[in-house]
Amino acid sequence: MSGSTELERPAGFLAAAVKAGIKPSGGLDLAVLVSDRECSAAGTFTTNRVAAAPVHWDRSILPSGSIRGIIINAGNANAATGQLGLDNARATASAAAAVLGCRTDQILVASTGVIGHQLPMPRVEAGLRAALDAATEDVSQFHEASRAIMTTDTRPKVVSLRREINGRAVTLLGLAKGAAMIGPNMATMLGFLLTDARVDPERLRGMLKAAVEDSFNCISVEGHMSTNDTVLALANGAGGVEDDTLLAGMIREACITLAKMIPDDGEGATHLITIDVEGASTSEDARAIARAVADSPLVKTAIHGADPNWGRIVSAAGYAGVPFEEADLSLWLNEVPLYRDGAPLPFDDATVSANLRANRETHIRLVLNHGPAAVRFWTCDLTAEYVRLNADYTT
C-alpha cells in the first residue's frame, strides 16, 4: 500500500522538492504538488484561534473552486506573524501562479516550522520557481516531496491506493507530516491527498470532512493543537472515473493510514496506543473520553513504563466532561479485562506488564453502557526522550 517501491501516482500530477534554505539544517524544505489541469479541491484546517497565515489564505480561496497546485514549506510556520505573514502567504501563491500561468487564487499554500518568524521571501520565491521548473510526474519526486515537508518526523509518511472499476483505474496518493506540534520550535500536521478521480468540489468536501473526522481528528501526541494543521485534497479527473462510493472509501482509507503514522512516529514514542471507546450515547461523548485518556501524561507514562496502572485510565475517562456513573464503565487493556461495571477485577500485574513491554502496539478499550456510539483514537506514550527533544535541545 505504501513504501518507495510500490508508490502509485495519480495521472496528471507533478511534484518536486528543493532545498530553499528555510530550514537551518539546509535540507529539503520546499515541495510543490501541481496538477496539469484544474482540480476540484477541499480542505480542513486547525480550529486554533491563532491560525497561521497559510490557513487563512487557503480558507479564503478554496470556495473559488479550481485549484492548480500546492506550495509547501517546512522550517517556518508563518504563524503569529500578523499582516506581513498574510501578505507573504499571498505572495507565495502569486509567485507560483506566475510560473504556472494561472490565477493567484488557484494556488494553495501550507507551512510548518517555527512560529512567530517571518518567511524569508527571497528564498521561498527562488525555491518555488526552481521546484516548479523541475516538477515531474516521476514517482521519486513525490517521495522527495514527502521528505521536504518533514520537521521532526523521523520518516516520511506516504500512502497510495489504486482501484479498478470497469477496466479503468482510480489512483490516490497521500502525503503527510507530523510527529506532534513538537521539536525545538517545530510544529504541525499536514496532509495532502491527490487523486485522478472526477468529483465536484462540494462532494469532495463532504468526503474529506467525513474521513478527517475519523482519522486526523482522532490522533494526538501531546494534545497541543497546532496553528497550521491542514489537510488538502485535490481531484483532477485525469483518470476519467467518477464513482463517489469508491472515492470516499479510498480517501477514508488513505486518511486513516496516514493519521496512524503520526503518533506512531511521535517524538520519543515507544508505543502506538489505540483507544477504542464504545457504548457511548454520541460520537462526541466517545471522542471526548478517548481524547482525555489519550492526552493524560499519567496514562502515557504508565504505558511507557509498562505499568498496568488502570486507575489512571478510568480516572481520565471520568474527567472528560461526559456524564456517567462508575457502574456504567468497563475497561480492557491489551484485551485483559481490568475493571467491569465500576469495580476492579483481579488480574496478574506481572503478566499484563510483560505484555505491555513486549508489544509496541497497546490497545485500551473502554466500554460504557449508554448507547451505540464508538470511536477509535490513536496516540503514543510520553517518554523522557520527548522532554529532552522539547526542552534540553534548545536555543
Place this chain on the structure above:
Amino acid sequence: MSGSTELERPAGFLAAAVKAGIKPSGGLDLAVLVSDRECSAAGTFTTNRVAAAPVHWDRSILPSGSIRGIIINAGNANAATGQLGLDNARATASAAAAVLGCRTDQILVASTGVIGHQLPMPRVEAGLRAALDAATEDVSQFHEASRAIMTTDTRPKVVSLRREINGRAVTLLGLAKGAAMIGPNMATMLGFLLTDARVDPERLRGMLKAAVEDSFNCISVEGHMSTNDTVLALANGAGGVEDDTLLAGMIREACITLAKMIPDDGEGATHLITIDVEGASTSEDARAIARAVADSPLVKTAIHGADPNWGRIVSAAGYAGVPFEEADLSLWLNEVPLYRDGAPLPFDDATVSANLRANRETHIRLVLNHGPAAVRFWTCDLTAEYVRLNADYTT
C-alpha cells in the same frame, strides 16, 4: 506564615498521625484531625465521574452539619473500588465515631494513593484507634499529620494564620498534600482548614467555595484530574470570634498559599510558573486560556529548557475554546513583551533564555482586549524526571 517554629494552632483542635501499615514504605500514613466540639463544616470535591468512595461519603454527610473530625489515609485512594469501597469509607467513619462517642455521619474521611485497590480495613481501623487515642493539641502532631498525608510530595504543606480583632484572636491552620495525580500509583490533592472562628455551615460553604475557585481550582501539574481531590474546612467556634469578612480573607489567603505549594512541589519540577490572563470577557474565559497554557506539554518543556519559544504559549491560548482574533492578544514572558496585538516583537533570545534559566519562578502574562476579567493560575514545568518518576520506577 508557615514553618515548624511558627505554626499557630486553632483552639479546640487535636491531631495525631500513625504508621498504620497502608503505605508499602512503612511510613506515617494515617492522620486524624479532631475537634473537641461540633464544627460547622464545608467541602469542595473533584468533579471526576469516577469519584473515590471517601468523596461520596463526605458529600453525603456534609449537609448533616455538625462534624467532629476527619480521618485521612495515604497509600490507598479507595477509588474505583465499587460497593466494597463505599462500605469501607463508611466503616472508617463508624470506627472513629465509636471512639469519639459521636454519630458516624459526624466523621469525614479522605484518602490518597493507589486507585483500584481495597483499603486494608483491619490496619485502617487499628491505626485510627491508635491515632485517636494519641491525639493531642500539641503543634508537633499537626506537623506529623501534614507528613502522614503526603504521597510523592517532597515536603509537607502547612500554613497558619492568626488575626486579632477587639482583643480576641482567630486562628486558622491549613494542611495540604499534592505533587500531581502522580508517582507510581499515587494520586490527588487534599486540603484541610481548621479554624476556631464561629461561622454557620452555609456561610462557611460560601467562603470555601470562593477561596477554592481562586486557589486549588487554579493549579495544575499535568492536568490529570484526580478521583479524590478534596478540600475540607472545619470551624469549631472555640475562639469565640464571629467575623465573616475576617474569616473569608483568612480562608482565601490560606488556600492560595497552600495551592501554590502544590505545583511548586510538582514531581520533577524545576520552575513554578505563574500565568496571568487579563482582559477577558469572563473569568471562565480567562481560566480556560490559563488552563490550556498551563497544561500544554510544549509550554512546560519550553520553560524547562529556558527556551523563549512563545509561539507555544499563544498557540495554546488559541485552542482554549475562547473566541478571539489574533489582533486581540498580547504576551509578556518574565515581563518582556514578545507579542503585541497579534504580531511578533523583536527581542533578544539569549537574554530572555538566561532570565528563564536563572529564575525558578516564571511569569507568563497574556492580555486580551475583551473585558475586565482576569485570573491567576499556577503550574510547573515538565521534566524528564517527571517521566521517570511516572514510568520507569514502576511495578
